[in-house]
Amino acid sequence: MKTHNVAIIGAGPGCLAIMDMMYRVQSGQPKMHIVGVADINLQAPGIRKAKALNIFTTSNYKDLFSIPDLNLVIELTGDPDFIQTIQDEKPAHVHLMDHTVAKLFFDFSRLEDEKRHVRGEVKEDNHELKASEEEARRQRRTAEGIIYGSPTPMFVIDKDHKIIYWNKACENLTGFSREEMIGTQRQWEPFYRHSRPLLADVIVDDDPDQIEKTVKKMGLHRSPVVEEGYEAEYFVPHLGEEGTHLYLNAAPIKDDKGSIQGAIITYQDFSERVKMTRHLKASEEETRRQKKTVEGIIYGSPIPMFVLDKDHKITYWNRAVERLTGFSSEEMIGTDRHWEPFYPNKRPILADFIIDNDLETIKELYKGMHLRKSPMGEGAYEAEHFFPHLGEKGTHLYFNAAPIKDDLGDIQGAVITYQDFSERVKMIREIEKREIFVQNLIQNSIDGIIATEAKGKIVIFNRGAAKILGYTPEEIIGQLSYPEILSGQTGVAIRDAFYGDQYGPPGKIINMEAQFLNKANEAIPLRLSGTLLYEAQKEVGSVVFIQDLREIQKLQREKESAERMAAIGRTVAGVAHYIKNILNGLQGGAYVINSAMGKKDFELVRKGWDMVERNIEQISHIVTDMLIYSRERKPSYDLVNPNEVLDEVLELMWERAKLSGVVFVRELDPELTPVAMDKTAIHNCLLNLIGNAIDACTLGGIVNGKGVVTVKTDKPSGWGVRFRITDNGIGMDEDDQKKLFTDFFTTKGYKGTGLGLPVTQKIVKEHDGELIFKSEVGQGTSFSLVLPEKRDFRGK
Amino acid sequence: MPEKILIVDDDPDVVLFLSTVLKDNGYITADAANGQEGLERARSDHPDLILLDLMMPKKSGIALLSDLKRDDTLKGIPVIMVTGVSGETGIDLEAFFKKGKTGDPKRNALKPEGYIEKPVDPQKLLKLIKDVLS
Numbered sequence: 001m002k003t004h005n006v007a008i009i010g011a012g013p014g015c016l017a018i019m020d021m022m023y024r025v026q027s028g029q030p031k032m033h034i035v036g037v038a039d040i041n042l043q044a045p046g047i048r049k050a051k052a053l054n055i056f057t058t059s060n061y062k063d064l065f066s067i068p069d070l071n072l073v074i075e076l077t078g079d080p081d082f083i084q085t086i087q088d089e090k091p092a093h094v095h096l097m098d099h100t101v102a103k104l105f106f107d108f109s110r111l112e113d114e115k116r117h118v119r120g121e122v123k124e125d126n127h128e129l130k131a132s133e134e135e136a137r138r139q140r141r142t143a144e145g146i147i148y149g150s151p152t153p154m155f156v157i158d159k160d161h162k163i164i165y166w167n168k169a170c171e172n173l174t175g176f177s178r179e180e181m182i183g184t185q186r187q188w189e190p191f192y193r194h195s196r197p198l199l200a201d202v203i204v205d206d207d208p209d210q211i212e213k214t215v216k217k218m219g220l221h222r223s224p225v226v227e228e229g230y231e232a233e234y235f236v237p238h239l240g241e242e243g244t245h246l247y248l249n250a251a252p253i254k255d256d257k258g259s260i261q262g263a264i265i266t267y268q269d270f271s272e273r274v275k276m277t278r279h280l281k282a283s284e285e286e287t288r289r290q291k292k293t294v295e296g297i298i299y300g301s302p303i304p305m306f307v308l309d310k311d312h313k314i315t316y317w318n319r320a321v322e323r324l325t326g327f328s329s330e331e332m333i334g335t336d337r338h339w340e341p342f343y344p345n346k347r348p349i350l351a352d353f354i355i356d357n358d359l360e361t362i363k364e365l366y367k368g369m370h371l372r373k374s375p376m377g378e379g380a381y382e383a384e385h386f387f388p389h390l391g392e393k394g395t396h397l398y399f400n401a402a403p404i405k406d407d408l409g410d411i412q413g414a415v416i417t418y419q420d421f422s423e424r425v426k427m428i429r430e431i432e433k434r435e436i437f438v439q440n441l442i443q444n445s446i447d448g449i450i451a452t453e454a455k456g457k458i459v460i461f462n463r464g465a466a467k468i469l470g471y472t473p474e475e476i477i478g479q480l481s482y483p484e485i486l487s488g489q490t491g492v493a494i495r496d497a498f499y500g501d502q503y504g505p506p507g508k509i510i511n512m513e514a515q516f517l518n519k520a521n522e523a524i525p526l527r528l529s530g531t532l533l534y535e536a537q538k539e540v541g542s543v544v545f546i547q548d549l550r551e552i553q554k555l556q557r558e559k560e561s562a563e564r565m566a567a568i569g570r571t572v573a574g575v576a577h578y579i580k581n582i583l584n585g586l587q588g589g590a591y592v593i594n595s596a597m598g599k600k601d602f603e604l605v606r607k608g609w610d611m612v613e614r615n616i617e618q619i620s621h622i623v624t625d626m627l628i629y630s631r632e633r634k635p636s637y638d639l640v641n642p643n644e645v646l647d648e649v650l651e652l653m654w655e656r657a658k659l660s661g662v663v664f665v666r667e668l669d670p671e672l673t674p675v676a677m678d679k680t681a682i683h684n685c686l687l688n689l690i691g692n693a694i695d696a697c698t699l700g701g702i703v704n705g706k707g708v709v710t711v712k713t714d715k716p717s718g719w720g721v722r723f724r725i726t727d728n729g730i731g732m733d734e735d736d737q738k739k740l741f742t743d744f745f746t747t748k749g750y751k752g753t754g755l756g757l758p759v760t761q762k763i764v765k766e767h768d769g770e771l772i773f774k775s776e777v778g779q780g781t782s783f784s785l786v787l788p789e790k791r792d793f794r795g796k
Numbered sequence: 797m798p799e800k801i802l803i804v805d806d807d808p809d810v811v812l813f814l815s816t817v818l819k820d821n822g823y824i825t826a827d828a829a830n831g832q833e834g835l836e837r838a839r840s841d842h843p844d845l846i847l848l849d850l851m852m853p854k855k856s857g858i859a860l861l862s863d864l865k866r867d868d869t870l871k872g873i874p875v876i877m878v879t880g881v882s883g884e885t886g887i888d889l890e891a892f893f894k895k896g897k898t899g900d901p902k903r904n905a906l907k908p909e910g911y912i913e914k915p916v917d918p919q920k921l922l923k924l925i926k927d928v929l930s
Contacts, residue, residue: 580914580915581807581914583915584809584810584813584914584916585810585813587813587915588809588810588812588813588915588916589809591813591816591817591918592812592813592816595816595817595820596816604816607812608812608816611809611813614809615809
């Protein structure tokens with residue numbers, strides 16, 4: 001017979017009893033050999049006894065599982081949860097007997113003992129027998145109580161297959177109550193759909209063939225605990241909602257003659273455990289798969305990375321890092337050579353310090369390499385560095401080292417990833433170069449460039465702007481905003497120009513003329529182009545380009561002057577003709593006077609003298625016009641009410657208009673305020689324009705009924721004054737209009753010098769004003785002369 | 797019977813000067829200030845000769861000359877053009893007038909009988925008038 005090596009967990013009184021019993025009943029019984037006792041209390045009586053018997057003792061029950069040839073563990077702690085723990089942790093080949101079964105077993109053994117004792121020693125003593133039967137009954141009742149209260153499902157049938165015990169746990173397991181089961185043969189019902197014998201029934205029948213068949217069919221094995229008992233694990237699909245996985249133990253109950261009186265069956269519900277095991281297996285599988293996947297990901301990742309374990313040995317070295325470093329994973333994994341690709345001599349790298357949690361050294365060594373905490377996780381750092389040793393021309397790397405921590409937060413290794421920044425650094429350098437180029441462009445542009453951020457603070461103020469406005473960039477940038485370098489009116493005008501479409505589409509200004517105040521608070525005429533800057537449809541600033549119109553105007557004036565000189569040269573013939581005409585008049589006048597003197601005709605003398613005078617006046621006119629036209633002169637400004645000048649001119653022209661049959665219509669704006677102008681020059685202009693208007697009405701005869709010259713004044717916004725002189729005379733065709741401002745062009749025959757309009761235009765330009773006309777043949781002509789506001793003019 | 801000469805010029809000074817010269821030398825004068833008036837006076841006064849200014853506003857001397865030469869009752873009146881500087885109009889008047897006389901009567905129609913440049917020399921003018929009238 002096989003020897004059973006038993007270990008006992010829980011060294012209380014039950015343990016003592018079992019030990020006693022085992023040593024008492026060794027003969028003829030299954031050879032039980034106690035090989036170990038465990039109890040957290042090393043002073044427990046079972047421990048002390050075991051020590052005395054030279055049996056292995058321990059405070060950790062797990063130690064028992066490593067005892068060689070252990071077959072059976074007896075649990076005597078009485079803690080149902082602990083039973084499961086043992087069940088889960090014990091080696092598969094070791095059987096477990098929990099405290100209830102152990103007690104039962106013990107009681108039966110005691111009973112046997114008693115019977116043997118009675119049989120052998122007190123057979124003749126009835127009283128004793130009675131006492132002994134009494135005792136047996138008492139014990140049986142105790143056993144019944146134990147059976148019924150046991151957390152292990154169990155039932156007992158008698159030799160007629162009738163149920164005699166059906167305990168509470170069995171009720172819970174099967175859902176069949178003790179009341180309905182006891183006394184019946186319905187023990188199959190919880191387990192099968194149809195009536196059939198259970199293992200217990202087979203045992204009770206004691207038919208060796210049948211037993212043999214059942215053993216094979218159910219995969220039974222002999223119970224190590226109970227003589228002639230069998231055990232099996234099997235799944236009962238019929239039991240419970242999802243079926244139940246049961247561990248079954250069935251053993252015969254024999255009387256003292258050895259004949260079978262019944263059978264006891266205990267169950268253990270394994271379903272949860274089986275489920276757990278399956279789940280565990282599945283999750284192990286999953287973990288393995290994940291690990292493989294992670295390995296695959298690491299290996300195949302385009303990001304160069306490697307992993308160090310806590311002993312600084314390389315555990316992963318992926319393909320990308322192979323490519324980056326030229327070191328293969330075969331030669332690297334398992335070594336601590338990870339420094340080799342990066343440094344000429346062996347030294348720890350960032351990951352090594354992280355594994356050693358040596359943050360001080362990290363900060364010290366890597367502070368010049370843009371060291372910063374990585375967003376990759378706690379304790380991770382990243383840095384950038386140029387590795388001259390790596391690659392042909394060295395490599396600029398961004399690297400990130402993050403610790404790998406276990407559940408308890410202990411560092412188990414580190415993962416290091418790299419990003420090759422060489423290309424990016426090249427690009428950044430290129431961008432920087434371009435940036436410098438753009439900066440140079442901005443700074444050295446002749447145009448003034450002024451840029452503001454969203455709140456209006458000036459952030460770019462280039463040398464061109466500095467030159468034009470007389471500030472240094474330092475005085476402006478971040479210090480001043482537009483209102484301080486613009487007159488308020490100009491600021492409003494620029495804003496309107498930006499948001500309106502007067503000077504290009506909204507958001508842009510193309511070639512606007514404006515005035516900025518320079519450092520000396522002088523108005524500087526500028527040509528301005530600009531654009532509002534947007535980011536994601538939000539206005540984030542503006543940039544304007546300004547050109548100093550003083551320069552341009554100076555060039556313009558020089559050009560005009562040159563043109564005038566050329567014109568004078570070109571038109572000497574015209575002048576000669578004109579002077580020849582005057583000479584005609586003078587000679588004529590002299591002749592007439594001479595003739596009249598001879599005839600003593602004094603009326604004719606007067607006529608001749610008038611002729612001479614008129615021609616002298618003509619000479620005076622043309623000389624004045626030519627002087628104005630040919631000479632560079634600056635207007636001599638005064639603040640003058642435009643209406644006053646116009647009235648003076650009308651007064652002078654009144655007689656001439658009357659003689660020509662022309663009437664004036666006077667519509668002057670009484671609200672006009674004084675405007676800065678060269679009064680004499682503007683007076684001349686108005687004389688020219690009004691004289692022209694009268695001539696236009698009379699030259700071709702009266703075209704539209706009575707000749708009417710309308711003179712108006714008003715104030716367009718942004719300007720000081722507008723004079724409008726409109727006639728209803730002959731008008732001009734396109735050819736005449738083109739030649740209008742050409743020197744010495746005239747349609748007035750002997751009367752025109754051809755210089756009136758060129759002179760007028762020159763004066764208006766000198767005032768920064770504008771001279772605009774509209775004319776239609778047969779309808780008349782309208783001239784508008786506008787003068788700027790010159791707000792900054794404060795008189796002389 | 798003194799010959800009557802019509803002076804057409806927009807410049808009153810020229811008119812006064814020319815009429816003084818002509819009256820002093822025994823001619824009768826009439827005058828007109830522009831081409832339109834000149835045409836009317838030519839019709840009403842039946843002048844023996846017309847002194848015609850080339851450059852005038854409204855109907856120019858050339859236009860009046862053309863009208864006169866197309867008018868059967870007026871085309872017999874000889875015309876002397878009084879011109880300013882020839883370069884002024886862009887037309888070489890001297891060449892135009894000198895080469896004017898050809899065999900083609902249609903082209904002759906637009907030719908004056910004589911011309912004189914300003915400033916007018918009284919002696920030259922009187923000789924030209926005498927030549928044209930004879």
